[in-house]
Amino acid sequence: MKVFISADIEGVAGVVHREHTARDGREHDRARVLMTEEVNSCIEGALSWGATEVVVNDSHGTMRNLIPEAMHPEAEYITGSPKMLAMMEGISPEFDAAIFLGYHSRMGNHGILNHTFHGGVIRNIRINNQDMGEIALNAGIAGVFGVPVVLVTGCQYAAKEALDFIPEIETAVVKHTINRQTAKNLSPQKARYLIKEKTIASLSCLPKIQSVSLQGPFLVEITYLHPGLADAAEILPTVERVNSTTHRFETDDFITAFRYIRSLIAIAGGLN
Ligand SMILES: [Zn+2]
Incomplete structure (x- = not known):
């Protein structure tokens, strides 16, 4: 085990x-x-x-x-x-x-x-409205x-x-x-x-206890603390700007969603 x-x-x-x-x-x-x-x-x-x-x-x-x-x-x-x-x-x-x-x-x-x-x-990070x-x-x-x-x-x-x-x-x-x-x-x-x-x-x-089973497709919405962070992360081609502080993207694969989330944080975090 x-x-x-x-x-x-x-x-x-x-x-x-x-x-x-x-x-x-x-x-x-x-x-x-x-x-x-x-x-x-x-x-x-x-x-x-x-x-x-x-x-x-x-x-x-x-x-x-x-x-x-x-x-x-x-x-x-x-x-x-x-x-x-x-x-x-x-x-x-x-x-x-x-x-x-x-x-x-x-x-x-x-x-x-x-x-x-x-x-x-x-x-905030929101996936399929959660x-x-x-x-x-x-x-x-x-x-x-x-x-x-x-x-x-x-x-x-x-x-x-x-x-x-x-x-x-x-x-x-x-x-x-x-x-x-x-x-x-x-x-x-x-x-x-x-x-x-x-x-x-x-x-x-x-x-x-069952493992968590999340069903795609995954609509991911990432909200940053301020618009400058969204501005910086916007160089990642997959994202669509929803409002001043929020990006959205969609993928069928949860690991891919996770990797995009981390990429956006890494790019935006470069500002800090
Ligand atoms: Zn920690």
Whole structure:
């Protein structure tokens, strides 16, 4: 049995500020330890459930956050960027389950450090009239490979967003958002214990959880924070300008939609 873990940092207990999440943040190295230990607890849970292989994809920012010498010895991990599938790099049909660790809600929803891929670029991503953040989009990618997402860890709003999209998913709430940069956290020890227990519980429910199956064609609408970002991204030929801040395009293939979304963000993000 193989388990895939996509590990972000904003939903890790104790992480509440850019000082934790940014490469040049004064608290970043501390946050990396907290993230790595939550990942290790998830790996421990997967192994004690019976996983024979665990692969972790470092999914935040530089994608070089996990601390190699502190990693659980039995898991392999993907580090570095660029990666074609970004937060889902390494997923394949061989995996039995995926877990999203340290995740956060989408831009504009309540939730600690909420954003969608790039907090300086994206106001909203909408596919076939459904607003989608990182949880939904990455679950859609897992679904292309037939892999169910069984557990999301983070704040209560990330948990709600996951449950809205995948009603049977398990969640581990390691902190309660008070506002976008303030949370009431479990201690690191309790957060790790909860993650291990929820990993075992979610994998034990595996037969009940289906992979996400999104049907094309996909009408994708991307709304940027301001018109200048849309101006910059407009060099990508596929897009049609809908209004001052929104692009639209259509494709039959979800991975293609994802790649166009990331291309638009990369071009627009070059402005920031
Ligand atoms: Zn992140």
